[in-house]
Amino acid sequence: MPPEGPILVFDGVCVLCSRWVGFIIERDRAARFRFAPMQSQTGRSLLLRHGLDPDDPLSLLVVEGDDAWTDSEAILRVAGSFGGAWRIAALARVIPRSWRNRAYRTLARNRYRWFGRRETCLVPTPELRARFIE
Template sequence: MILFDGVCNLCNNAVTKVIKYDKKNAFLFAAIQSKSGQEIINYLNIDTTKIDSIILYEPNISYDIKSTAALKVMNDFGGFWKITQIGWVFPESFRNFIYDYIAKNRYNWFGKKESCMIPTPALKAKFLD
């Protein structure tokens, strides 16, 4: 399960890419602003005012945020995406510094929607409300 900022253009584009490369059909999605997203965030006791990040949630196992979540998602793609795994050689603090810089500027650089994206009927099953 990937929780993402549903009004962020960068985040929505990233979700579209994940869907495209998710050949194993491993991921479901929920906008952080959605009812399901809020329920999961509350269950995990995550303060989204302090953690501006995607959240990779594996029920009954764990959850990851920021660069760790992104690297784990990309690891699932295979192919040339395996090159992104070089990111693991960098300390998490360095990776998250870069992640946080992009996250902080994402609305200025990529824009923001007025409301969360609405998946097409073909993709509806991949999204929780």
């Protein structure tokens, strides 16, 4: 795994968010992405640095170097990074960002009710542990 790469800050107790991390792991063949639960010190710090409330985050965060993306743009950046047919995800950018983000925020606000919540953060397998920060 490269020592540096994009970091995805996600809700570690959200079932949907944990499934999204699993989805990324399966498709990120170069193992570029690293993951930080927003409940961790690193996750909280990154959220604060990029203007998101770590106690009430309504978005996941993707950070790469000095750049950061949230909401639907973060999802599209991740999907597009898989290459191949996943580049088609970029076509969603023809939909106005405000509409995409409204849909994303609706999902984010209802994620626990619709998909469930874990009692503890996602625990990676020993093989994947190196990709998780804290």
